[in-house]
Amino acid sequence: MSDTIFPVSSFAELRGRLARLPEASTASAAAARRRQDDLTKPPGSLGRLEELAVFMAGWQGNARPAIGRAQAVVFAGNHGICAQRVNPFPQEVTAQMVENFRAGGAAINQLCRASGAELSVVALDLDRPTGDFTQGPAMTEAEVLDAMARGAAALDPRADILLLGEMGIGNSTVAAALARASFGGDGWDWVGPGTGSDPDGIARKVEAIEAGVALHAGVLGDPLAVLAAFGGREQAAICGALLAARARRVPVILDGFICTASAAVLHPLGTGVLDHCLVGHASAEPGHRRLLSAIEKRALLDLGMRLGEGSGAAVALGVLRAALEAHNGMATFAEAGISGA
Ligand SMILES: O=C(O)c1ccc[n+]([C@@H]2O[C@H](COP(=O)([O-])O)[C@@H](O)[C@H]2O)c1
Numbered sequence: 001m002s003d004t005i006f007p008v009s010s011f012a013e014l015r016g017r018l019a020r021l022p023e024a025s026t027a028s029a030a031a032a033r034r035r036q037d038d039l040t041k042p043p044g045s046l047g048r049l050e051e052l053a054v055f056m057a058g059w060q061g062n063a064r065p066a067i068g069r070a071q072a073v074v075f076a077g078n079h080g081i082c083a084q085r086v087n088p089f090p091q092e093v094t095a096q097m098v099e100n101f102r103a104g105g106a107a108i109n110q111l112c113r114a115s116g117a118e119l120s121v122v123a124l125d126l127d128r129p130t131g132d133f134t135q136g137p138a139m140t141e142a143e144v145l146d147a148m149a150r151g152a153a154a155l156d157p158r159a160d161i162l163l164l165g166e167m168g169i170g171n172s173t174v175a176a177a178l179a180r181a182s183f184g185g186d187g188w189d190w191v192g193p194g195t196g197s198d199p200d201g202i203a204r205k206v207e208a209i210e211a212g213v214a215l216h217a218g219v220l221g222d223p224l225a226v227l228a229a230f231g232g233r234e235q236a237a238i239c240g241a242l243l244a245a246r247a248r249r250v251p252v253i254l255d256g257f258i259c260t261a262s263a264a265v266l267h268p269l270g271t272g273v274l275d276h277c278l279v280g281h282a283s284a285e286p287g288h289r290r291l292l293s294a295i296e297k298r299a300l301l302d303l304g305m306r307l308g309e310g311s312g313a314a315v316a317l318g319v320l321r322a323a324l325e326a327h328n329g330m331a332t333f334a335e336a337g338i339s340g341a
């Protein structure tokens with residue numbers, strides 16, 4: 001079992017490392033489950049908060065899990081697919097928003113402060129957009145591995161939980177293409193307004209996705225090659241970061257449609273590679289629900305948000321903290337002298 005996954009020099013080497021990933025402790029999860037059943041409440045009455053405490057216990061290998069340090073990372077990238085006019089906002093907004101994150105003026109800055117997460121921002125070669133996937137592969141194997149390694153390097157080794165987010169004008173089309181290539185259906189199943197595309201803009205997204213799928217038909221079924229064909233650097237970095245977290249048994253909170261689609265590329269590898277990941281919220285981007293069912297995950301929150309940046313993950317962190325406060329702070333029936341059923 002490897003403690004570190006990156007750097008790797010080829011997809012073949014990465015595939016080998018992904019075949020053996022650390023698992024949650026079933027003993028700690030079982031001990032946390034027993035504690036939940038002893039706490040002064042009808043069994044099961046805290047619903048998913050109970051499941052969250054048990055999940056955290058398993059990954060932390062501790063029946064009394066805690067979140068000391070929460071890290072949020074926003075990865076930013078630019079995309080050649082913008083040449084197909086799939087984005088209402090101009091591409092320079094990606095770099096401008098990175099400046100806004102650094103200055104503390106974005107939604108994610110406020111939501112991280114509210115939930116007690118430390119924010120890092122990683123801008124990935126914004127002046128060098130990836131290739132237009134209707135014309136050729138978006139990235140080479142080396143570019144994917146480089147972005148993954150930069151994602152992995154962003155993980156703070158002291159973090160008890162990692163929240164992932166992204167910023168990249170045009171990446172709602174990239175995410176829809178990744179979902180289409182990974183889980184089938186047609187382009188219409190996965191597209192939506194993103195930052196506000198009108199019906200013509202949405203139709204251009206579908207056209208671009210179907211052209212890409214026709215061009216890259218040979219890679220469907222090969223998750224890492226799908227990431228190279230359609231993905232962006234921030235999508236690859238999200239994969240790298242969540243794998244680095246897995247190597248350290250650090251649980252992850254994914255954000256909305258784009259972040260989930262980035263991670264979901266790895267799901268068909270079939271090795272439980274996303275078992276340590278929660279999904280913070282169900283985005284209003286329509287493809288998110290289909291995507292969640294494809295990867296067999298249920299989002300924690302459903303607030304009609306469709307921002308990205310890790311915003312839904314940051315709000316969900318508050319729910320996770322509440323779950324652990326209840327788990328660790330409540331009295332048992334015996335401690336409180338309360339009669340059982
Ligand atoms: O992740 C989501 O649920 C989500 C839904 C809609 C929009 N976004 C954000 O909007 C940007 C992509 O939208 P677009 O229209 O430029 O493709 C990108 O910066 C994402 O963070 C994100």
Ligand SMILES: Cc1cc2nc[nH]c2cc1C
Nearest residue numbers: 089093167195307308309
């Ligand atoms: C202003 C703006 C902020 C964003 N945050 C994430 N994606 C975004 C897209 C735009 C356009």
